[in-house]
Amino acid sequence: MNLMKVVESEFSVEKNLPKFSAGDTITVHYKIKEGNKERIQQFRGVVLQRRGTGINETFTVRKMSGNIGVERIFPIVSPFIEQIDINKYGRVRRSRIFYLRELTGKKARIQEKRF
Amino acid sequence: MPGLIGKKVGMTSVFNANGENIPCTVLEVGPCVVTQIKSKESDGYSAIQLAFDEKKEKSSSKAMVGHFKKANTTPKRKVVELRGFVKHWKVGDTITVDYFKNDIWLDVTAKSKGKGFQGVVKRYNFRGVNDATHGQHNRNRAPGSLGASSYPSRVFKGMRMAGRTGGKSVKLLNLEVVKILADKNLLMLKGAVPGATGSYVVVESPDRI
Secondary structure, three states: OHHHHHHHHHHOOOOOOOOOOOOOEEEEEEEEEEOOEEEEEEEEEEEEEEEOOHHHOEEEEEEEEOOEEEEEEEEOOOOOEEEEEEEEOEOOOOOOOHHHHHOOHHHHOOOEOOO | OOEEEEEEEEEEEEEOOOOOEEEEEEEEEOOEEEEEEEOHHHHOOOEEEEEEEEOOHHHOOHHHHHHHHHOOOOOEEEEEEEOOOOOOOOOOOEEOHHHHOOOOEEEEEEEOOOOEEEOHHHHHOOOOOOOOOOOOOOOOOOOOOOOOOOOOOOOOOOOOOOEEEOOOEEEEEEEEEEEEEHHHOEEEEEOOOOOOOOOEEEEEOOOOO
16 A cells, blocks of 8 residues: 555645544535635534545534534545634544434533533 | 556545546556567567566566566566557567556556356346335346247347356556656556456557547
């Protein structure tokens, strides 16, 4: 797999994204192309997981839109990600919190991390 | 068609200039050594024999060591004959992945992954019997009828049935070149390539238009 690392380093991009992990609430500012106009939209939700390594790393953000859950998967190296804000650090006990999908209301709360 | 021997390294995906995420296969292609030149006069056809991938001398037969010595090179694992080279290469020359630097599309031949003995659903994309009800039982992946009855009273040759699947040479045409990393002998093509990681492939530059 050594040669795969060569390819990854060739395509890796330096991005100054903040550190976040599963359980954190973040806002992703991402560019949307409409025809030839570009605008920035925000997607705020809880990070369910980070998966993959290097240029193949992605993260999943889940938000409740009304009472419908919406999940978006973003590649970390995506050129459309403009900025990521961290709104809350959550205390969770696992790195992939898929159990959150089944929970609603008060049960779906995540305890905030104290430093 | 003229080309080179390579090895599958793996798959990844990269973003292109338009921000599209492109699935890529990474191939280690070349350097290949020209080990023999076949000509119309001596062999009845013209072709170039290429060799790729180092091999220890002690694990090569003496005949092969002698053959590679003629080209002034070390033993190699994979030897392939290709036709249609325009440039006149000499025995002992090395061809690197730079050979493809002007190509936009390439063809790849490789041995697909062996699947063993498979039924017609996997092997030929038959649908099986679509219903689990309406009197059907145990027939979800069955091939159905093999033909008519008293005439012809036999099954036609070539009727598609279950059997060994995969493990055959497959050629894919017109794979887009994403990037060539010449210093590492790497070639990135858009999409998948048959075979497992580490298996040999033959990359050819087509002369189709």
